[in-house]
Amino acid sequence: MLDASFKAGSLPAGAGVGYKPQHFTDITQAPGPVKWLEIHAENYMGDGGRPLAQLRALAERFPISVHGVGLSIGGEAPLDTDHLGRLKHLLGWLDPASFSEHLAWSTHGAEFLNDLLPLPYTNTTLARVAAHIDQVQTTLGRRMLLENPSSYLAFAESTWSEPEFLAELARRTGCGLLLDVNNVFISATNLKTTPQDYIDAFALTEVGEIHVGGHDEDTDEYGAPLLIDSHGKPVVDPVWALLDHTLTCAGPLPVLVEWDNDVPDWPVLRDEAARAAAALSRVAA
Amino acid sequence: MTTVSQSLFRQALLAPDRAAPDGLRDSDGHPAGARFDVYRNNVVVSLVEALHAGFPVLAKLLGKENMDGMARMFVRVHPPSSSLMMFYGEALPDFIASLPQLSHLGYLPDIARLELALRHAYHAADASPVASESLASLSPEDLLATRLTFAPSVRLVRSPWPIYDIWRYNTRAGAPKPTPTAQDVLVTRAEFDPLPALLPPGGHAWVQALLQDHSIGKALDFAQQDAADFDMTGPLTLLLTGNAITSLKDKD
Incomplete structure (x- = not known):
């Protein structure tokens, strides 16, 4: 359970972007509406050099959100304490405004599979994930945010809905939640549910950050739509609409635009951030 | 109820000819086929891309098609052993040296060693x-x-x-x-x-x-x-x- 001395997140309720090194100069000279930046923790676990120098410079100007992709919190195996130690070191010197990770697994035995893999939602997995979150928060001495995944399939064995599973994790561990609206849209399309219903069932009071991003469109072997979380395109209009719905229900929150593949020139990403800022200004007004 | 262990999931993930594990399905109750392939594809493509990014000269020497083919073989035999992807590919020079189809390009393993050295220097x-x-x-x-x-x-x-x-x-x-x-x-x-x-x-x-x-x-x-x-x-x-x-x- 969360200790009263733990640090809580403090990102501004404005637009942020996922930081890409090719945008370093543009971001420092013309950030536009961008109020904060998110980095992938694992890219800053080297010993030195340009990545860390750039991060130190950015952290002097922007609140930083550290977003982990390698902790495997949903894994069956114990957490990798070496990795947790590297995370503690990074958060220790950087002292970021927020730390978040995924409801997913990526490590099996000695292997790292470099993808966010899904888990069933059962009492067994609930207890295990809660124990992992406890261990992370205790080791790091701060509250973490846990992100909802994008789903392509369902586990027959699941007995919890995803919003209920996440809400129960937040209740048991005191962690916050990161609500990825694009993931909600992807999962709802892929599993034939209604994205607004998912948002309405979500523990919005626990949400400390929102993600939007682009996805690819495909179909499965039965001709059913299959959306893929690629982070390689602009955010589609239905996802912007879902963001509006979410902000109307939850009030202003930090909103991040993710663009990780086929990364565009800065003005394109800045314009996406401006759309997120405009959505926020509509609820703040 | 069929439970899908992560061992089972992992075995099917890196074996393209294997069926997706029982217990994974779409919203109509069909067994997951193309839907499981999304994860297969994500894992292999992201690792192959990491090798392209980490070994740009090797990739240029081999050409995209050959680099992709070699990298796809490599990632199945040597998936990363750490979430620090910045150092992925330590085993690549020896792997290339072991491939008879690349033995006529004897310099490739040492080019890969040079690119690993550059990457380690970058993050030192x-x-x-x-x-x-x-x-x-x-x-x-x-x-x-x-x-x-x-x-x-x-x-x-x-x-x-x-x-x-x-x-x-x-x-x-x-x-x-x-x-x-x-x-x-x-x-x-x-x-x-x-x-x-x-x-x-x-x-x-x-x-x-x-x-x-x-x-x-x-x-x-x-x-x-x-x-x-x-x-x-x-x-x-x-x-x-x-x-x-x-x-x-x-x-x-």
């Missing part, structure tokens, strides 16, 4: 170099007795192939074509960008001995066993301009 800890005058002010006797400490970014790559020329030809416009010769390379990082430099005969032995904490004079002995006319001026200049020397130590 920062260090403060000594001023070059601190060496120049020593008497010849004291200079020979001095031992050096090095920045963590310093790397050596030894090869019977012209790896420096091949690297330069594929990264620098207008660079001359490689000619068949053995080349040893010193990697330094003056600020943030690692730079490979060609060492003269004996240079590898000299720097290697210094890295092993021998004195400059003792390192000179090693170097001259390799190349009788070895002159340390060139390699020493490379170390100094590359900000590779972080302190001088007196004789024990």
